[in-house]
């Protein structure tokens with residue numbers, strides 16, 4: 316599996332996910348602004364991957380600051396982080412990573428700036444390695460919910476490409492395969508950005524995991540034909556009551572799964588929880604360019620002048636969520652209690 320992102324000598328290198336699956340192209344970010352642009356344009360995407368990229372970008376930004384005194388250094392770093400935090404609004408991991416890097420900066424305000432910069436690079440690398448370990452632990456818990464022979468429906472891409480590696484929802488799939496279970500995936504293509512068609516299908520084919528691509532409007536048909544045993548998706552932000560923000564279309568999948576008695580699981584690290592929010596009503600939903608809806612591979616598919624909506628995420632109310640898989644264990648309703656308990660273990 317190709318590396319989603321890596322921090323080389325003064326460069327944050329990431330695979331350009333807008334070019335997959337037809338081209339494997341890497342982008343070298345030399346500044347925090349480059350990283351912010353990569354997040355905004357979805358060269359790198361996926362909640363945990365956004366957090367890891369942000370942390371590495373903040374390290375790049377810190378290295379660019381010439382201030383020798385702490386106060387001036389912190390003021391400039393905080394300003395850079397404010398700009399970075401505007402890149403995309405829904406995935407809480409962006410804010411989580413910024414908060415963590417600034418907290419480490421404050422905790423080491425006694426260090427000479429040169430040493431503080433080194434410490435921030437260490438923290439960014441710690442976040443990178445922790446994410447992979449988190450996904451592997453999460454996969455271990457999640458695969459206990461997968462039976463041998465299961466067909467798993469996925470939506471969007473919550474794989475290695477959405478994280479530092481191994482994946483969240485696809486981490487559950489990988490862990491089930493590693494546990495010797497014969498599973499296959501039905502992957503929703505996930506219009507309009509096609510993360511399922513372009514990224515999930517690519518990842519699973521690379522790993523020789525059986526995958527069949529379907530269009531988003533087919534999944535109800537296969538549920539009704541009892542050809543789907545379980546749904547596993549990722550998340551971008553989970554409120555204290557278990558409401559889940561995830562790629563647009565997730566809510567529809569969850570309602571259909573409930574209608575057909577199919578378990579609907581969400582796999583997400585503790586860093587994706589936002590327990591400051593009582594419910595999903597308070598989660599900001601990113602509105603992306605209508606161009607991403609009216610074009611396909613830069614080819615116009617709708618008449619000029621026709622308006623298009625593009626909420627990039629939706630909210631799945633907690634009553635449609637069977638369980639939430641985290642690296643600290645599996646949360647079940649009532650989520651206000653179970654999520655708080657798992658977050659407390661982190």
Ligand SMILES: CSC[C@H]1O[C@H](OP(=O)(O)O)[C@H](O)[C@@H]1O
Nearest residue numbers: 360361362471473477549561562
């Ligand atoms: C492992 S979280 C992946 C999560 O992020 C995706 O959104 P986007 O591709 O726009 O960053 C989608 O919601 C996935 O479930």
